[in-house]
Amino acid sequence: MILISQLELPSSKIGSWTTLYKNYLEGNHNIDYIICPEPETKFETVTYQYTSNNFIDKIKSKIYKKSHLSALSALKKILKKEENYNIQVVDNFKIVPDIVTLLQEKGFRENCKIQFFYHGFPPFLDREKGEQFFKNIDEMVLLTKDSYQAHLDFYASVPCKFSILPNGIDTSKFHPLETLKKQQLKESLHLTGKNVFLWCSQDRPKKGLDIVLELWKKNSFPDCILLVIGSSRNENLPGVSFLGRIPNSDLPQYYQVSDVYLFPTLCQEGFGLSLIEALSCGCYCIASALGGVPEVLHYGKLGKLIANPNSIPEWENAINEYLTLSENTYKLPKDLYSFEEWRKGMNHIINESKIF
Template sequence: MILISQSELPSSKIGSWTKLYKNYLEGNHAIDYIICPKPESKFTSVKYQYTSNNFIDKIKAKIFKKSHLSALSALKKILKNNENYIIQVVDNFKIVPDIVTLLGENGFQKNCKIQFCYHGFPPFLDKEKGVNFFQSIDEMILLTHDSYQAHLDYYTSLQCKFSVLPNGIDTSKFYPLDAFKKQKQKKALQLKSKNVFLWCSQDRPKKGLELVLEIWKKNSFPDSQLLVIGSTSNVNIPGVSFLGRIPNSDLPKYYQVSDVYLFSTLCQEGFGLSLIEALSCGCYCIASALGGVPEVLHYGKYGKLIVNPHSISEWENAINEYLILQDNPYKSPIDLYSFEKWRKSMNILIAEAKLRLTN
């Protein structure tokens, strides 16, 4: 089992799928090799082949017209004619045709299958390229059934196997506190407001932070405070605290002291890892009804969906609705999106892929 990653693993960067694979590779996993840039530390339970992107590699890639030449060279070092391989690729659509070419040129087609994990939501390739792509892989793994339906509606032919594997989180870290412990944690973090709202993401326009800040500029919500994680600002907005980047290990306590989580994405999110972290910590979740988000919240069973996420008034109405209610009717099972479920499902998908290869 070979995993090809564009990011180093383990990764020092913030990312949902790199966090998932870190958790996975620290426990019971089915990966034998990782092809990736050299990380600062290594997993001891796998073998590595490193990729590089220095000046010489860039020149070679340009000459041979293969932008992934380093990864392909690393893959070729692993492959042997008398072995069978599952090659798992994460989100890197462009490398797949080069892998297929390498396998064909070296006679490895029969003993290799490609498993592709896609963490977006909408179809990534146009119709013509998509048909060719799905002919070249053995399995496409998506985050939601709605994403599968979007692919089914868009492409005229899907010849590979499709599977759905929702994201998972460590529920031993992300869980709700009882009322007493929550108040104690609020006091420790010097949070005095009765209602704590939380926004947590990378500060990019498509994540909708400016929209949320515009709401706080316009409104004075009673006894409420908005915490913003992942962004800093010199602008003073009453009721808003910018906390900047917070270490992953500290994130659970901020979810646990928050009453409302705002997931204001303005794009078609594949899933939303921070959303299920907040959900598992007992937050009242208000989220854009885009991409995979409605399915994540079970179409409104576990959170308030904003049908028109670009509408400030719709967000204001949802926030005021909570402030009047002062309760969370959307509580979900704590293990709804547990990492253990994800690990078990991933191991099953790999085992099934191996079975298809050997039969």
């Protein structure tokens, strides 16, 4: 089993799939080799081949018109003709044709299966390139069934296996607090007596923070406070607290202290890891009905979906609706999005793809 990653693993950068692979590789896993840039720390249970992107590599890539020569060179060092391999690629569409060419030139294609993990939602390639891409791989792994349906609707032919593997989180860290403990946490963070709303993401226009801030500028919710995590803005808005970037280890307490999680994405999210972190901590979730989000929220059974997320009045109405409720009626089934279920799913996908 060979994993090819554009990012070092474990990664110093925050990301849903890098976090999942870190947790996976620290426990029971089925990966033998990782091809990636050299990380600061290493997993002891895998063999590494490192990629580089220095000046010489860039020159070679221009000459040979291949942007992944370093990864291909690392792959060649691993492959042996008498062995069978499963090659797992994460989100890197461009490298796949080069891998296929290498395997064909070396006579290894029949010895290898290529699994492609896609963490977006909509079809990434145009119809012509996409249909050729699916001929090159053996399996595409998506986050939701709705994404699979979007691919079926877009492409005339998808001649490879498809599997679905939803994201998972560490439920030992992300879990709800008992009422008294939540009150004590609110008190320690100076949030006593407030309805606490949370927005947590990278501050890019497509993440919808401006939609939420527009509501608080209207001062429509006087007994509510909005916590903003992940934004470096320094605006002085009544009822809004900009907390900047928070270490991953500290995030659970902010979900746990919050009553409502706002997920106003303006793009077709593949899944939304922060959404299930909030759900697992007992938050009432209000989210855009885009991409994989409706499936994650079981089409409204686990949270409030906003059909027109660019419409500020729809968000205002949804928040006011929450404020009239006596309790959060949305309950997350046990282990629905747990990391252990993700691990089982990953190991199943790997075992099913083995060449005997």
